[in-house]
Structure formats: structure tokens, C-alpha cells
Amino acid sequence: MPQPLWHIFMQGFVVNALNPKTALFFFAFLPQFVDPARGAVPLQFLLLGLVFIGLATLSDGAYALLSSTLGGWLRGKTQELRFARGQRLVTGGVYIGLGVTAALTGHKHQ
Template sequence: MEVWLLFIPACLALNVTPGPDVLFVLSQALGAKRSGGLWAALGLGVSYLGHTLFAVIGLSALVMQSAAAFTLIKYLGAAYLLYLGWTSLRHASGLALPEAARAQGGWRIFRQGLLVGLLNPKVALFFLAFLPQFVVPEAGAVPGQLLWLGLVFTLTATLCNGGYALMAKGLRRRLSGGGGFSRLSGRLAGVLMIGLGLRLALMKG
């Protein structure tokens, strides 16, 4: 239970932060109807499921080979989170709204969202770095834990992206101009990722 109390807020905080996926959703939502943004959010959500499965298969195979290797991956993941957090703090700034995308069919937007997510190597690296931080070896099979963590992350991410799609027009001013909202959320995400990285780095054994 303690793991979930940390994991779920972390997912929400990271997914609320405007990033490339959010900008893609907004571009589709601003193009014509909100449904375009919802289709984009759904396509991205399915891509997160794909990354979850890749992470489960890869990390589970690693655990079967060597527990020490899995521990090493966790520490490398912690270092990567520290790097992402530092980068987010340094470059937190106002985000310019994307150009409204040309109106397209829902299925086409879904496929674009799927490809945007699956073909982004940074997303794959993030899943490999983020999910293992919340695995507790004493709590049961590692593959099952990774799968549940990935499913919860996917759900929260899809809900957040869908929320951006529904509120796209109202968020125009907040995400452009002064950019105070995106700067604040970027800094919060940076602090969160640094905190997660330090949490593992300072853990004993």
C-alpha cells in the first residue's frame, strides 16, 4: 500500500506536466473538435501499454538472469531520473501552443498517437527507469508488479491527456504568453523526479 501511495501521486504529477504528448493532444483538440484530442490521448495510451509490455519482458528476463543486474538497472534508472529532473528544472519555461492540426478522422489520429508514443525512445527509457523504482522484491513476482505499475501509469496518463483534450480551448492562455502554468508544472515535475532518484540512491542495500 505504501508503494501505491507514492506511485499514484507521482504518476499524476508527471502526467499533468505539459510535454510533447500533451502538445500533440492539444494540437488535435484545437484542430476541430475535442474528439480529435480524445482519439490522440487514446492512441498514446495504447502506446504506453506497449512500452509497459516491453519493460516487463525485458526487466523480467534480467531478473531471471541476475538479481544484481536488476539492482544495477534500478540505480541507473535513478540516475536517469535525476538527470531528467535537473533538465526539467533548468529548462522549465512557457510552452507555445502548437498549431492546430488539420481536421482528420478519429482512426487516423489514433494511429498517429500510437506511432508518436511507440517510436519515441525517450518514452521507452522512461518506463525502464521509472517502473523499477517501485518494485518491492519481497512483495511477490516482479513481472506482475511491473505490469500493474505500468497499467496504472497508463491509466493516469490517458486520463490526464484526455483532460487536456477536453480543456484545450480554455488552456490557451495558460500554456502560452507568460507561461506561468507550464513553468510551475515543469519545476514541480523536476523536483519530483529528483526526489524519486534520490530516494533510491540513498536506500540501503
């Protein structure tokens, strides 16, 4: 059973809010743009964080819209099934080739 969109959105929000990489980014990257001589440091952090969130929302939204458009376009194509079959064969061939190469290539001890 598909989940409601708001539920999926909230799951994504919680995952991003609790992501330690996000906190590390803010602690490592943003301090170089904060100048105590220009006002309250927490307010500067808040403003920079809001700018980051706005830019991330715009870029991620653009990716989502582009993906949705391309997905709809691909679903409408009759050649999609042939493409998917060919893609599976090529991908499988690449994996088999990599596996054979890894098996035959090795460090020779002397």
C-alpha cells in the same frame, strides 16, 4: 482533405509506443517501486505501467477537453481577430528585440 479521427489516433498511438523516452522512463523510474519480495517482478512492472497509462490518459484527456472548450469559446468571440493581430505584433516585436539584442551584445575579445 482531413483525415479520419481513428487514423489520427492510431498515428499518435504508434508515435507514443515507439518513443524511446517512454522506455527510458519505465526503465529508470519504475524499478525503484518494484519489490521482488512482494511477488512476480514482471507482474509488478505491468501493473505499474497500467497505472501510469491510466493516469496519463486521464490527465491528457482533461487537457484535450479543456483545450476544446477554450477553443470553442475563443472561436465564438468577435474580438478574436483583434487579439490575433495584436498577438502577432507583440510576438514579432519580441523577436525583433531579441534579434537586435543578440546582434549588439557580444563577447569582447581583449
